[in-house]
Amino acid sequence: MTLLNHWPLAGLRLITPRLELRSPDPDDLAALAALAAEGVHEPAVQPFTVAWTDATPEQRARSVLQYHWRRWGEWQPENWELNLVAVRDGVVVGTQGIGARDFPVRREVSTGSWLGRTHHGQGLGTEMRAAVLHLAFAGLGAQHAVSGAYADNAASLAVSRKLGYREDGIERHAVRAEPAVLRxxxxxxxxxxRHQPVSVEMEGLPDCLPWFGLV
Incomplete structure (x- = not known):
């Protein structure tokens, strides 16, 4: 018996021209936590609803570990969130998540991601999201994918436009005790x-399908 017999998600791989997205092992998680501690964007901005930016480096690193462990522990086929590390040339550069509730009925997924600051501006955010969209639509048979970004998060909005997303309304949130508009x-x-700028290969998906609520 191996881990894959009990947790086939550990064998899932999404491969793009420059990246491999995979479920993190302990070393991957340590590298991701260190990346978060260094910061993932300019401190003057707060692109997340959770006040992660304003935490200390140690708090950011610990929260990354706890978040991944919590999502693993709470996984249910009717309510799941898959968080993958993005690895380039053996180096963890960021994380890409995809999740859903009642997926077999709703056929809708949501996504979220971040990159270490030194890896910004290289098109990796597009490549990461294209990978999980391929998983969703080509692998799982999704009908919709949703995302969101604050109005001042130009990089995230640019990725969405490049991948063919359309506007779907707004939400108002409180960020740093100020109103903020989420698009x-x-x-x-x-x-x-019609918008697939990146080629994606998938490995290990068939054994994972029941974990996504698919038989």
Missing amino acids: RLRLTAEQWQ
């Missing part, structure tokens, strides 16, 4: 088929 975005399967 919702939606991508249909038909729109995704």
Whole structure:
């Protein structure tokens, strides 16, 4: 018996021209935590609803570990969130998540991600999200993918536009005790088929399908 017999998600791989996305092992998680401690964007901005930016480096690192452990422990086929590390040339550069509730019925996923600051501006954010969109639409049969970004998060919004997302309304949140507008975005399967700028290969998916609520 190996870990894959009990947790096949550990064998899932998404491979793009420059990246491998995979479920993190302990060394990957340590590298991701260190990346978070260094900061993932300019301290003057707060692109997340959770006040992660304003935490200390030690708090950010610990929260990364706890977040991944919590998502693993709470996994259910009807309510799941898959958080993968993005690895380039053996180096962890960031993390890409995809999740869903009642996926077999709703056929809708949501995504979220971040990159270490030294890896910004190289198109890796597009490549990471394209990988999980391929998993969602080509691998799992999704019909919709949703995302969101604050109005001043130009980089995230640019990735969404490049991948074919359309505007889907707004939400108002409180960030640093100030009102902030979150722009919702939606991508249909038909729109995704017209916007696939990155080739993606998948490994290990068949054994994982029941874990996503698919038989």
